[in-house]
Amino acid sequence: MDSYAGPVTIVNLRKLEEKGIVKVSEMPYSIRVLLENIVRNYDGFVVRDEDLKTIFNWKENAGKVEIPLLPARVIMQDLTGVPAIVDLAAMRDQFAQMGYDPNMVNPLIPVDLVIDHSVQVDYYGTSLALKKNMEKEFERNSERYRFLKWAQKSFQNLRVVPPGKGIIHQVNLEYLAKVVWIGNDKRRGLTAYPDSVLGTDSHTTMINGLGVLGWGVGGIEAEAVVLGQPYYMLVPPVVGVKLVGKPREGVTPTDIVLYITETLRKANVVGKFVEFFGPGIKYLSVPDRATIANMAPEYGATMGYFPIDEVTISYLAMSGRDPRHVSFVEEYAKRVGLWHDENAPQPSYSQLIEIDLGKIEPAIAGPAHPEDRIPLSSAKQQLSAIIESYAKSQNRQRKTSKLTIDGETYDVGDGMVIIAAITSCTNTSNPTNMIAAGLLARNAVQRGLRVRPWVKTSNAPGSRVVTEYLTRLGLMPYLEALGFHITGYGCTVCIGNTGPLRKEVEDFIRSEKVYTAAVLSGNRNFEGRIHPLATGAFLASPPLVVAYAIAGRIDIDFDREPLGYDPNGEPVYLRDIWPSAEEVAKYVQGALDPKEFQEKYSDIFEGTEEWVKLEAPATPTFQWDPKSTYLKRPPFFEGMTENPEPLKDIKGARVLIYAPDRISTDHISPAGAINPTSKAGQYLLSLGVRPEELNTCGSRRGNHEVMMRCTFDNPKFKNLLTPDRTGGYTIYWPTKEVMHVFDAAMKYREAGIPVIVLGRSQYGMGSSRDWAAKGPYLLGVRAVIAKSFERIHRSNLVGMGIVPIEFMPNEGPDELGLDGSETYDIIGLSDLTPGKILTIRAVKPDGRVIEFKAKSRVDTPIEVEYIRHGGILHYMLRQLMKEAKEKAKG
Numbered sequence: 001m002d003s004y005a006g007p008v009t010i011v012n013l014r015k016l017e018e019k020g021i022v023k024v025s026e027m028p029y030s031i032r033v034l035l036e037n038i039v040r041n042y043d044g045f046v047v048r049d050e051d052l053k054t055i056f057n058w059k060e061n062a063g064k065v066e067i068p069l070l071p072a073r074v075i076m077q078d079l080t081g082v083p084a085i086v087d088l089a090a091m092r093d094q095f096a097q098m099g100y101d102p103n104m105v106n107p108l109i110p111v112d113l114v115i116d117h118s119v120q121v122d123y124y125g126t127s128l129a130l131k132k133n134m135e136k137e138f139e140r141n142s143e144r145y146r147f148l149k150w151a152q153k154s155f156q157n158l159r160v161v162p163p164g165k166g167i168i169h170q171v172n173l174e175y176l177a178k179v180v181w182i183g184n185d186k187r188r189g190l191t192a193y194p195d196s197v198l199g200t201d202s203h204t205t206m207i208n209g210l211g212v213l214g215w216g217v218g219g220i221e222a223e224a225v226v227l228g229q230p231y232y233m234l235v236p237p238v239v240g241v242k243l244v245g246k247p248r249e250g251v252t253p254t255d256i257v258l259y260i261t262e263t264l265r266k267a268n269v270v271g272k273f274v275e276f277f278g279p280g281i282k283y284l285s286v287p288d289r290a291t292i293a294n295m296a297p298e299y300g301a302t303m304g305y306f307p308i309d310e311v312t313i314s315y316l317a318m319s320g321r322d323p324r325h326v327s328f329v330e331e332y333a334k335r336v337g338l339w340h341d342e343n344a345p346q347p348s349y350s351q352l353i354e355i356d357l358g359k360i361e362p363a364i365a366g367p368a369h370p371e372d373r374i375p376l377s378s379a380k381q382q383l384s385a386i387i388e389s390y391a392k393s394q395n396r397q398r399k400t401s402k403l404t405i406d407g408e409t410y411d412v413g414d415g416m417v418i419i420a421a422i423t424s425c426t427n428t429s430n431p432t433n434m435i436a437a438g439l440l441a442r443n444a445v446q447r448g449l450r451v452r453p454w455v456k457t458s459n460a461p462g463s464r465v466v467t468e469y470l471t472r473l474g475l476m477p478y479l480e481a482l483g484f485h486i487t488g489y490g491c492t493v494c495i496g497n498t499g500p501l502r503k504e505v506e507d508f509i510r511s512e513k514v515y516t517a518a519v520l521s522g523n524r525n526f527e528g529r530i531h532p533l534a535t536g537a538f539l540a541s542p543p544l545v546v547a548y549a550i551a552g553r554i555d556i557d558f559d560r561e562p563l564g565y566d567p568n569g570e571p572v573y574l575r576d577i578w579p580s581a582e583e584v585a586k587y588v589q590g591a592l593d594p595k596e597f598q599e600k601y602s603d604i605f606e607g608t609e610e611w612v613k614l615e616a617p618a619t620p621t622f623q624w625d626p627k628s629t630y631l632k633r634p635p636f637f638e639g640m641t642e643n644p645e646p647l648k649d650i651k652g653a654r655v656l657i658y659a660p661d662r663i664s665t666d667h668i669s670p671a672g673a674i675n676p677t678s679k680a681g682q683y684l685l686s687l688g689v690r691p692e693e694l695n696t697c698g699s700r701r702g703n704h705e706v707m708m709r710c711t712f713d714n715p716k717f718k719n720l721l722t723p724d725r726t727g728g729y730t731i732y733w734p735t736k737e738v739m740h741v742f743d744a745a746m747k748y749r750e751a752g753i754p755v756i757v758l759g760r761s762q763y764g765m766g767s768s769r770d771w772a773a774k775g776p777y778l779l780g781v782r783a784v785i786a787k788s789f790e791r792i793h794r795s796n797l798v799g800m801g802i803v804p805i806e807f808m809p810n811e812g813p814d815e816l817g818l819d820g821s822e823t824y825d826i827i828g829l830s831d832l833t834p835g836k837i838l839t840i841r842a843v844k845p846d847g848r849v850i851e852f853k854a855k856s857r858v859d860t861p862i863e864v865e866y867i868r869h870g871g872i873l874h875y876m877l878r879q880l881m882k883e884a885k886e887k888a889k890g
Helices: 013-018 027-043 049-056 078-097 129-154 169-175 201-211 219-226 253-266 278-281 286-294 309-318 323-336 376-393 431-446 464-473 476-481 503-512 540-549 581-587 593-600 609-613 679-686 706-708 741-751 771-776 791-799 861-869 872-889
Strands: 066-071 073-077 109-114 158-161 180-185 189-194 196-199 214-215 230-235 238-244 273-277 303-305 350-357 363-365 373-375 400-405 408-413 416-422 458-459 517-521 536-539 650-658 727-733 736-739 755-758 781-786 803-807 823-827 835-841 851-855
Touching: 013 027, 013 323, 027 049, 027 066, 027 189, 027 214, 027 273, 027 303, 027 741, 049 066, 049 755, 073 078, 073 219, 078 109, 078 129, 078 219, 078 872, 109 169, 129 158, 169 196, 169 201, 169 286, 169 593, 180 323, 196 201, 196 219, 201 214, 201 286, 201 303, 201 309, 214 303, 214 323, 219 230, 219 851, 238 253, 253 286, 253 363, 253 373, 286 303, 286 309, 286 431, 309 323, 309 593, 309 741, 323 741, 350 823, 363 376, 373 376, 400 503, 416 540, 431 464, 431 476, 431 540, 464 540, 464 593, 464 679, 476 503, 517 540, 540 861, 679 706, 706 741, 706 771, 727 741, 727 803, 736 741, 771 781, 771 791, 781 823, 791 803, 791 861, 861 872
Parallel strands: 073 109, 073 196, 109 158, 196 214, 238 273, 238 350, 273 303, 416 458, 416 517, 517 536, 650 755, 755 781, 781 803
Antiparallel strands: 066 230, 180 189, 363 373, 363 536, 400 408, 650 823, 727 736, 803 851, 823 835, 835 851
């Protein structure tokens, strides 16, 4: 096949069907991409005959047999990327210490690291907000950024996108993704193949909206892939979601995704591919599809895939891609069998679900989970019940009190909205959402409405292009009139980088202890994530974020109660200022300009003056500063030998943590601000760090000493061993003392007692946070026994050498009478095999023995190897040592 780059080799999947090998036309499109990957990479060694047979018969092997995937590239953001690069730097150190060339530790496939997770909303409501927030960002993070500049110079195949250029997933969608990759293959020369990406952020799935295979993995797994290891995965079941109907007037892409999230979470699509098809998809643009795909982790799926079609091609052209490449993508997809045609036969799916877009109504989701959808029509009733329940827990009735701001006194209380943030990649990537917010702001300002003074407003789009079209369309001044000035091009509020509230507001909340709400256009609203003073957090479309900021309270009935009053005392209702679908569509049509995309991405790898000024040497190994509080060489390789020790059963383990249902990685390893009174805060203060410079747990992920102390220290976390306390507390069982988790872990280590975590269902849900596995590993956790695990976290545990163990069906701590006071023997690890049934013996303090069976969730042969070696990093380093020895021989 010829391309604009010259003649290229392709794997034509249609030929497999023509030769009677496999019925490709009956396969889901996402499975066809996996099929192409396995056929193209077949070498009889890494990719074997068995792998071909497995993917040919994918349906019967789904969820049972593993296959190797060799992705085209890896993408990282800074909060997950810094620790991954720290690990690679430590591997180079270890390699050099053992007498090998450190330059052998090097990315073997393209890696893009986008710095977008460190900017915090310190300043808002002013045109200076963006500039001042970026200045603060560099003040806080210059040491980490210097390290990343060193990495960019020292490692091959690594590019860094400096701060202020956009959110990782939006940069991926608008610029980095190729849809079809053209690269040099060792055996075939110039080869064209489907783009595929693994990311160290769970919302990497956003790229599925463009027909690109991609999802989030832990930083630990990503490191192995970067170093040339295949990504081993079970063949996924594929849930076909047939979209029918047409969205109703006033329904935003956010409303659609919240409905889909609720529906698919109930259908239990965890660990499965979801593939969208049907007549309804023609009403969804690529940004709409990307909004739906982005939320795949929230509905539990590995991916939310939309196949390549006319809409994909149109978006590639509109976003300023090379016209020759756009034409090639279409020709290639049609040639090899990856083109989605509405009239083609429906693929054979593992399961079918139908969703009628015409039945979806406006909604929000909260107060603590993205799937907890609340239709706007019943929001008043449901939120009043939530607030009343909170007031009851405080032993009081609902209340209002006097709050004075700038000399004005207001009656506010339970239900007050304290944060209204247009934020995150999910919804700020979508012109329909952003233009609707701009039009609503225009209409509100024209009616004389203003935002309530106790609401902290912010606007952090995923892309700089958003600012361009909002400005060009004349909508930005109206958003700014309501305080929604641009505060940064990064994750900000969605990741918890919300910054402080006004002092009067913070003091009022602390003294009155009222129910407070954050409203954000993000994808995550887990407890304690958005702001420590926000009792609940609610996901909403950008126009609704603006509406709630004007209303100033969460428990409003938009149909019956006015948002506010104009200067003449006339009530103004949401329906009075909500833009019509026709007007939104008209503005959207003029929003995207290919020239603006080309202009904004022409300098994507060039940083600001502050970035350029940062100096970093180009040395093979990193020069660690012993005084640094941000970057420390991690202790993962201390005492490492060239060969692993034999696996042993765990004997006499104590329970460090007994976790409730749906424990998130935010609970295990919070990313938010470090409190001066916390264990991590006290540690940093003892080193001379000033209270205002403590920064966040997320920004300190290059320092294991800080991260160990942050582990399980989310202020909202409830360890069931200490039910009367929240935060990082546990019982040290030998003396029955209540103490901080870190202190107890250190005492157990001193006493030579192994520790485990006991959990319930959906352990480790949420972000793909490798420190949620690294932190427990450094605290001495050897195993986690839970009723079920979220996909990414389970593999992260394995990657750190921690054994995930699942109770048998219909069993759990309650059913077995376990409360965490027992000592545990875990028997059967010494000859571990994939999915092995283990024997667990729990001995109560009175000597009574509870013995039960449980399933090891070390699912595949390669994962057994990772556990045997003490983790994926040790396995990879030993593999590199073997390669170095073979090279030395000859």
